[in-house]
Amino acid sequence: MSAHNPMPRSAWIFPALAVLLFAAVSATGYVFTLSLGGLVFAIVLLVILFGTVFAAVHHAEVIAERVGEPYGTLVLTLSVTIIEVALITTIMLGDKPAPELARDTVFAVVMIVCNGLVGLCIFIGGLRYREQGFQLSGANVYLSVLFALATITLIMPNYTTTTPGPVYSAVQLGFVDVVTLALYAVFLYTQTVLHKDYFVHERAEGEGGEAHPSAGALALTVGLLLVSLLAVVLLAKKFSLVVDAVAARIGAPPAFAGLLVALLILMPEGVSAIAAARKNDLQKSINLALGSSLATIGLTIPAVGIATYAFDKELELGLSAQGSVLLLLTFFLSMLTFGTGRTNVLFGLVHMVVFAVYVFMVFVP
Template sequence: MSAHPVPRSSWLFPASAVAFVAVTAALGIGFTPSVSGILFSVVLLAILFGTVFAAVHHAEVIAHKIGEPYGTLLLTLSVIIIEVAVIATIMIGEKSAPTLARDTVFAVVMIVCNGMVGLCILAGGLRYSEQEFQVSGAKIYLSVLIVLSTMTLILPNYTLTTPGPLFSALQLAFVSVITMILYGLFLYTQTVLHRDYFINDDEDDDGAPPTHSIKMNAILLIVALVSVVALAKSFSVVVDAGGAAIGAPAAFTGIVVALLVLMPEGVAAFSAARHNKLQKSINLSLGSALATISLTIPAVALVATLLGQPLVLGLPPSETTLLVMTFAISMLTFATGVTNILFGMVHMLVFAVFLLTVFAP
């Protein structure tokens, strides 16, 4: 069998990122509120998003070659490294951001469970009228996702050891360990114990096409991840400036970070739904939300502890209401194993309400 052609972007964007970091560091170029600053921002965002796509591509190729469960774990870790790097960089910056981790995780849940899921179901429903998926797999996703979201985003509002929507050091450590254990059990269930729950008989598990050797993909993956980490500081400055320019609230930064991390998986999920592979679309969507909560919260908790910064996790009442409504709708959407455009439209409208409450609370 002949090898598939290697996408040019898989090495072009990481190489461009390395060159961009080297040139801007050597010449002392950074963002400024000017025409040149706008050009800097455009180039930065194009290279950054392209490099994130490249990193996910190489992780998927390696995951396909090394098999499960190691492949899923590698792909998950690659995405989480990017997210934690961006969040930690912003936390270390001059402007305090104690709610950034909470805003990002909440944005991920809203984008995934309403935006991505709604768009995929709507696109598939418009093309095929109805699409089928495994109810057993969807129930596992939702059960773990509901528990993790409640523990990390709602429970801090009701603990008494510390005032405000905060966990104490002991509580934060305990919850961090619990989330990692629960995610580990989920991975074991998904990849070993009950793989059939997450695969439809009429969907081929074709994975990512082989390209370079695994060594070359590993090198390019490392280069891409390191490049994203190096670009994170400039990205945080641009996001802060953009948010200030449009008068956006603090939660805007969390939404941008969530979009940066979720975009590659979102594109893949939408494409799968368009090709009548809704099960794969659900795996990509809900799996990315699970990974974000399970691994981002413990990593950011460690960073906050080392920096001596508070980590606000509890959601305000309006966002808690949206979270509860999202899970209630999701339980109904994934209850029968069949979807149609109405389910997709409902999720899309809830996502629109989420965006409205961010900019007009």
Template sequence: MSANHLPRSSWMFPALAVGFVAASAAFGLSFTPSLAGMAFAAVLLIILFGTVFAAVHHAEVIAHKMGEPYGTLLLTLSVIIIEVAVIATIMLGDKAVPTLARDTVFAVVMIVCNGLVGLCILAGGLRYTEQVFQVSGSKVYLSVLIVLSTITLILPNYTLSAQGPLYSGLQLAFVSVVTLILYGLFLYTQTVLHRDYFINSDDDGDVSHASSRTIRISAVLLAVSLVAVVLLAKSFSVVVDAGAAAIGAPPAFSGIVVALLVLLPESVAAISAARHNQLQKSINLSLGSALATISLTVPAVALAAYLLGKPLVLGLAPGEMVLLVMTFAISMLTFGTGVTNILFGMVHLLVFAVFLLTVFVP
């Protein structure tokens, strides 16, 4: 990818975001249920989504220079920073939402492992009939993802130290440390020990010819974009709450919105890679984002909840646990052979449709 000429939107939206934040602080602008409030919300959402896409674009410019798998890792971590900021802002705001982290993490796993994986496999299968990938890398992703999902989303329902689907302070601290250790070991495996598990022979040469000046500009604009999204998160949380109340959405709606916000740009990149017969890159992006979400979101939100004395509900409802277990069972079959086709893609998409149905029609 040539990145010597940065698109106008890649610097325009970060600049607009900084200006919007400054104007809101200077003039006390905020969302209200009125015509002016609707205009405020519309401008906020346009700038926020544009800035998220800009952040991902600059991460991709740097990622192409770094090559695989470092590139997709940088892209994933950039997206997770945005997600953690939005979750923490909403969950720990004036209106406490102790289940938001759980709902968002679960939504990310379902969107990624069913919706995104299904679309990537279907898009690639329709164009190339079959696509190949590294089974060894997929096994590493799934083994860590299954363990982290179980100890953060299922095990809290069966502990006795705290009332409800909660961990005690000691248990939450231990689980947070374990998730960070596992993710650290995964990164070491991905980038040093078994780097070849996560690349195909044609991926290693997929580097850009971006100039050093372009890389420096993208690095600065990436930092500005991430900070701007964090600053916009509070206003976004108010809009999400108002929108959920207006349509009578279930409690899990906010988690899905946050997940879609942060996953949308990365999903576009993953589907594009699958359509260009780079399914390995799609898998790195999709499964990597789900893994990073659990590994980094849970410890970050747990620390914030502890410092502010807020409860943190993690355990899923029985129906959601069934969907989670079914998702991982299907994923093990899908990624167990090294070859995919459209049937695997349709199965994952149908499971994702069931997830959406159970959210809006419990």
């Protein structure tokens, strides 16, 4: 069947507006300032940027539905990660040094996804269906790789002796980039080739399949996805100026920028995960959530590491003692939550409480 729902207008309008906005700003040489005109520009920029991110995720979801699981969530996850790398790299390489941004954003993604998003999905699913099931073997694969990558990139830099923490030396960072990419590549091979069945749970009874788009519609969707991703990359620099100005005006803590970037890039993916939980497809929610965490560490850290090395920038990776405690708590809690293959409301609530503690500690450390 090639029948499919018509493409929403926002799926092509926002990418077009993003490209036009970038062209207009570049042609006029506009410089953002904290003024009435700057406020209007910031609002327009954020609306278009959010809309373009949602458009990119919509196109990724259409492609994902066509290729099926587990490839589908992989397409969506990689698309979001490209946006994340573009935003982080652009802000870090800006005029104002931000060596801790990559660490703060990656940590924020892990906390938002593994506590906020996972908790909300489990809580909503528990309220609606009492219990929900998922593939225990798949969750274990996700968690084992996630724990290893997070420890190597976010905790280990505090305990090296070649250079004072929380940074890796150039050689150490190069080695970590290589092993991180290698581990993530083997995970992808496991997910898509060796053990695809680990990441696909039986659909809820009565839930039918989606109609697939035609070949022409699919080609258009792929093109618009590429345009959307390019538009986000082009506007990332302008977004970084707004973030810096707002953070300076309100006196926000250093981790605020990382939290804001993480919320921006995860919002549309979070909507997809919550919608899947409401449809009693917790497996898809887990694939999206834990897959985002893995892609964030497995791809963002190496990409940012290469960029900082090429442009001679400093990269701080080690978490504070407080952040390390929250990360370890998340590890232990995740092991319990995903240890039986069944979830309920209480598991979700505990994760959301830990997320609330994280957000509170960002502003009141």
